[in-house]
Amino acid sequence: MATNENLPPNVIKQLAKELKSLDESPPEGIKVGVNDDDFSTIFADIEGPAGTPYENGVFRMKLLLSHDFPHSPPKGYFLTKIFHPNIATNGEICVNTLKKDWNPSLGLRHVLIVVRCLLIEPFPESALNEQAGKMLLENYEEYARHARIYTGIHAKPKPKFKSGAISESTTALNVDQTITNMDQKNNTPSGGAIPLPLAQPLAPSATATRGGNNQDQPATAVPTVEIGISGSATTPASATTQKKEVGLAKVQADRKKIDARKKSLKRL
CATH class of the missing domain: 1.20.5 (Single alpha-helices involved in coiled-coils or other helix-helix interfaces)
Incomplete structure (x- = not known):
């Protein structure tokens, strides 16, 4: 395992640049973490893609960089147990990007995106988990059921918005909309005070019933x-x-x- 001390300076500089980019604009469904003193191990939390058996789960994985990176590909492992044809029971990831299709010009962002795509489209032909690969080919519903069970037991639940915060935001929005509607109806500037004649209640004797259900009540004549x-x-x-x-x-x-x-x- 490499550390910042034995990685070439140009590699450390490139990794620092990539990690900063991943932190400022992370790929969809991926959050990256790293030890500043050791760039050789990259951690990432990957959200299970919607429409897959891994939906609503968060899976942690790591990339291990060798001493001659980027000339040799990193090794990828899932730390969260997952039922997937291309992920071994020990968490090792089998994907061509990390093997025969590796190119030193490929960055960490590309690797992480490929790994998440693997959750969307597995490749049972090159399975590390033979049970999952065979089940995927023969009975997808059974495979999906097993994968969902693993997701529910081992994966961290996907964080959701707090209902209280949403409720408060919605309430504030409704209040603002109500004030805006009142301003438009009364022709008052937004945020301004309601004119005094509208704010004061009218005397009962001066009030005329117009178009209401109380038609028996005579309307008081208003002088021209x-x-x-x-x-x-x-x-x-x-x-x-x-x-x-x-x-x-x-x-x-x-x-x-x-x-x-x-x-x-x-x-x-």
Whole structure:
């Protein structure tokens, strides 16, 4: 087993760069951990892919880097017991990427993604677990049942969101939506105070029943408001007074015209 002391400096630099990338943007369903003093052992928690017998389980695995890495491939092992054709009872992983198809240019990200894909599509032709391989070929339902049993017993449950946090977030969202709806209905700015006339309860005598089920209750008549010439609101009584005043002024003006004509005729 290699350590940071006997790994070449360029390999350590490349591994540090890859591990930082895996930490900042991990592959889907994979979380990587490592000992800063020993890059020769890479740990990863892999979520069982949806639609497989490994769904809802988290499986821990490790990659062991040899002293001449990356010229030779790492060895992969599942630390969590799993029923899979290409994973031996001791956890050893059999995949071509880690054997004949290895290329020094392949990074850790590629290796981890291939291992997770192995949970989606096993290869029973190159089985390390003969029982699982034979069962997969002859009776998939029985194979899936065994795999689910192993997942339920040995795999760590997949973490779920806390219902309390979701409930709190949903409640806050509903409150915000309600306020927004009220603002739009009342034509008030978002987050602003409700206008005072709407906030104050109306007196019972001034309330009219409109379109409700209590049709027997008489609606209180609302006086019509008219706008005067000056722009101020006036009641029907004041409007009548204004009309009389306008009529009187018109009569007086007509009288003045008649008087003026009489004077003109006398002069003639």
